[in-house]
Amino acid sequence: MTLGYGRSYLAIPGPSVMPDRVLNAMHRPAPNIYGGALHDLVDAMLPRLRYLAGTAGHVAIYIANGHGAWEAANANVFSRGDLALSLVTGQFGLGWADSARRMGVEVQEIDFGRRGPVDPARVSEALAADRSHRIKAVLLSHVDTATSVRNDVAAVRAAIDAAGHPALLMVDCIASLACDRFLMDAWGADVMVSASQKGLMTPPGLGFVWFSDRARERGATADLRSPYWDWTPRAAPEAFYQLFCGTAPTHHLLGLAEALNMIEEEGLEAVWTRHDLLAQAIWAAVDHWGIEGAMSLNIPDPACRARSVTSIRMQSPNATALRDWTEQRAGVTLGIGLGMAPPGDPAWHGFFRIGHMGHVNAHMVMGVLGVIEAGLVALGIPHGPGAIAAATRIIAKA
Numbered sequence: 001m002t003l004g005y006g007r008s009y010l011a012i013p014g015p016s017v018m019p020d021r022v023l024n025a026m027h028r029p030a031p032n033i034y035g036g037a038l039h040d041l042v043d044a045m046l047p048r049l050r051y052l053a054g055t056a057g058h059v060a061i062y063i064a065n066g067h068g069a070w071e072a073a074n075a076n077v078f079s080r081g082d083l084a085l086s087l088v089t090g091q092f093g094l095g096w097a098d099s100a101r102r103m104g105v106e107v108q109e110i111d112f113g114r115r116g117p118v119d120p121a122r123v124s125e126a127l128a129a130d131r132s133h134r135i136k137a138v139l140l141s142h143v144d145t146a147t148s149v150r151n152d153v154a155a156v157r158a159a160i161d162a163a164g165h166p167a168l169l170m171v172d173c174i175a176s177l178a179c180d181r182f183l184m185d186a187w188g189a190d191v192m193v194s195a196s197q198k199g200l201m202t203p204p205g206l207g208f209v210w211f212s213d214r215a216r217e218r219g220a221t222a223d224l225r226s227p228y229w230d231w232t233p234r235a236a237p238e239a240f241y242q243l244f245c246g247t248a249p250t251h252h253l254l255g256l257a258e259a260l261n262m263i264e265e266e267g268l269e270a271v272w273t274r275h276d277l278l279a280q281a282i283w284a285a286v287d288h289w290g291i292e293g294a295m296s297l298n299i300p301d302p303a304c305r306a307r308s309v310t311s312i313r314m315q316s317p318n319a320t321a322l323r324d325w326t327e328q329r330a331g332v333t334l335g336i337g338l339g340m341a342p343p344g345d346p347a348w349h350g351f352f353r354i355g356h357m358g359h360v361n362a363h364m365v366m367g368v369l370g371v372i373e374a375g376l377v378a379l380g381i382p383h384g385p386g387a388i389a390a391a392t393r394i395i396a397k398a
């Protein structure tokens with residue numbers, strides 16, 4: 001017997017749920033790419049994207065996923081043999097470092113573990129030790145989607161400045177943009193990368209790089225730059241086709257424009273608050289399930305938790321059984337653990353994640369929590385009482 005028929009919920013941290021409005025906006029014949037409505041839509045989109053990131057700087061759009069956006073940022077900032085400093089708080093910090101390294105950049109890593117944020121003091125120390133200022137840029141995940149940690153971007157900027165170091169600050173907001181508060185200019189980020197399929201509620205396929213004048217100047221001589229990835233004509237095109245270095249991603253743009261309409265109608269501040277409250281409901285439930293020690297939130301300090309994704313540790317390695325149950329029996333797909341297995345045990349099943357980014361509301365979160373609790377009961381996984389009631393109180397208070 002399964003109760004999984006009906007509308008399913010892909011509660012993984014990207015791709016996220018796509019709103020019907022976004023899907024419907026894409027459901028039309030190909031538009032003319034040589035003029036008319038598509039050009040107007042893109043002209044209007046660039047300032048909307050700058051607003052979303054909190055910047056008066058530049059933005060380049062790529063036909064790419066997040067990995068492509070990493071590579072775009074690397075290509076425009078670094079030359080072969082340059083040194084970067086990567087601040088690792090999970091799998092995605094390792095991923096960006098790996099991308100840069102494979103392009104010919106030397107990468108120094110500081111690993112802050114998997115249960116907490118970057119310690120700015122250690123960043124200052126590492127930069128102060130770099131007396132010849134070889135480090136060209138610091139790579140930081142705002143939210144690392146594997147651990148669900150949220151890093152303090154402004155504090156890392158302050159740490160760079162405290163060391164009197166000229167390094168650029170490059171930030172990955174793929175899992176946090178339009179979910180968690182982010183203010184590129186106010187927080188002093190020089191480069192920011194994101195993608196369409198998480199908080200932006202649009203199918204995977206668009207990658208974005210925002211950059212400051214300072215980053216543009218520093219990167220002007222970057223020899224990793226190639227024609228397709230060059231951000232210069234994309235951010236200041238003389239002709240429309242230069243925006244995408246070829247055919248525009250027509251339907252993704254139509255979908256994204258509608259997603260931006262939805263974000264603007266709700267208000268960016270309200271979007272952040274909604275994610276914050278829904279995240280709190282999830283944390284409250286997990287805390288109650290964990291009373292008997294069966295599970296715990298991966299990030300103990302609430303101030304350092306993402307508002308878009310929650311990573312959960314299971315005491316016994318039964319997270320896969322739980323995910324299978326919720327998907328097959330109740331139509332809710334939970335996220336797998338990424339890079340969290342203990343060394344030597346790649347088949348470890350002690351970790352899962354809940355994605356709550358983008359088009360998510362109270363009834364969806366309550367549904368996910370109710371289904372997880374049903375799975376815990378059905379599988380005989382020990383858990384504390386009162387989880388759903390605790391989440392309910394947070395929703396009610398909001």
Ligand SMILES: *Cc1c(COP(=O)(O)O)cnc(C)c1O
Nearest residue numbers: 065066067092143145174175195
């Ligand atoms: C999803 C994600 C990526 C990778 O994006 P892809 O589109 O899968 O290439 C990179 N960084 C973070 C923080 C992410 O959440």
